[in-house]
């Protein structure tokens with residue numbers, strides 16, 4: 430496993446389509462790490478720092494066609510830069526572990542595989558935003574888009590507000606997102622683990638904890 434280059438902490442990212450259950454699983458993972466005496470910073474993208482959260486609001490509200498995919502990629506990476514510099518790197522340098530809900534793989538998949546922006550352009554933007562701050566482990570929650578969007582819709586209806594811009598991009602877009610994440614997991618098996626997120630929640634948690642133990646040498 431690659432060492433974190435910016436300090437002694439470890440950097441774990443969770444990825445997946447809409448309604449894959451990342452929030453629930455991140456809470457379980459952070460609790461499990463805390464039980465092992467590990468100080469964990471839980472964060473998210475877009476967002477995770479004051480300026481990045483302002484950019485998030487621009488990105489996740491309004492009509493699906495409000496920004497084209499290139500503008501989204503620029504805004505996502507502007508937010509990412511702020512997040513890396515102000516939150517992620519300082520935490521890793523302190524020796525904390527960072528657990529992040531989405532990171533640059535979401536850009537490769539949402540703006541690239543699904544949105545059509547060439548991967549080479551996205552990789553250049555990401556390189557500029559993150560430099561050498563890269564995840565040690567990426568857990569990709571795999572769910573078919575119909576099930577995921579139904580879950581996400583129920584959640585939004587339950588009162589999480591108007592952050593539904595991406596959810597409303599249509600079923601063809603979300604099918605490309607799901608396939609994009611699967612392709613990424615097979616392209617980068619050293620860093621990424623694909624987790625079946627359609628299973629019961631406890632089984633998803635078990636698979637996540639076992640991936641973290643194995644890949645990052647924890648008991």
Ligand code: TMP
Pocket residue numbers: 447473474475489505531532533534535536537539540595596
């Ligand atoms: P969330 O609902 O998981 O908080 O994420 C907000 C939306 O932003 C989600 O639909 C995925 C999207 N997104 C991208 O399109 N590109 C990115 O780089 C990131 C981080 C998120």
